[in-house]
Amino acid sequence: MAAGMQLVTPGLVLREVKIGEADRILTVLTPELGVISVSAKGSLRLKSKLFSACGLFCYSEFTLFAGKNMYLANDAQVKKVFFGLHESVEAMALAMYLAELALTLSPVGGEAEALLRLTLNSLYLISEGKKPLPQIKAVFELRAVCEAGFMPDLLCCRGCQKYDGGDFYFDGSAGLLLCADCAARQNKTPNLDPAALLALRHIALVEDKKIFSFSIPPKSMEALGRVTERYALQVLDKPLKTLDFVHTMLS
């Protein structure tokens, strides 16, 4: 960033750290700058023009001043607040987990815009209670890493090109599929039933607007969730602090 420059950008607050009496340092996901740090001085004062737009999970229009080490918030206007997140511990736990995942991926360029869109859509669905939380979690985990460039090969069995029929094994470390027979030859037990496999392909490949529109039986959802979580963690190669809490809340 060029120090001294002023710019206006939308951004989603994914982390806030309180400093002293009334200041906050925000970590904000923006479509063009990726993840940035923003100093929001005085934003915890009720009279501050930054007060309502700088809270955790606020999606706001920020007017920023480029400082030496981080941006300084001059002004911020709320675009969207996800009130429902604050109404249940489960919803907040999942939102915190998605935020940590997004910040760990910390994409730049066009990938930042895609991840921002995915995160906003996910927070909306969590907030409104429109989809089961485990489904939102699984979609986010797989789609976020796909958008970041880690698309697994979900076309067919790597061993024999079988497309569907029966259970499949998703190998997260190699990012590929094996049918039950080919998996058995490698001493692997299938981890996807047909519904879970279909959902996995759907999440990775379908256009943005449709990623959340599927429904599968609870048992298939569990299998899907195990696979997407393991794959995301493998890609990130880093433990997530919020994961245990999500497990406690969503189980």
Ligand SMILES: [Zn+2]
């Ligand atoms: Zn096969």
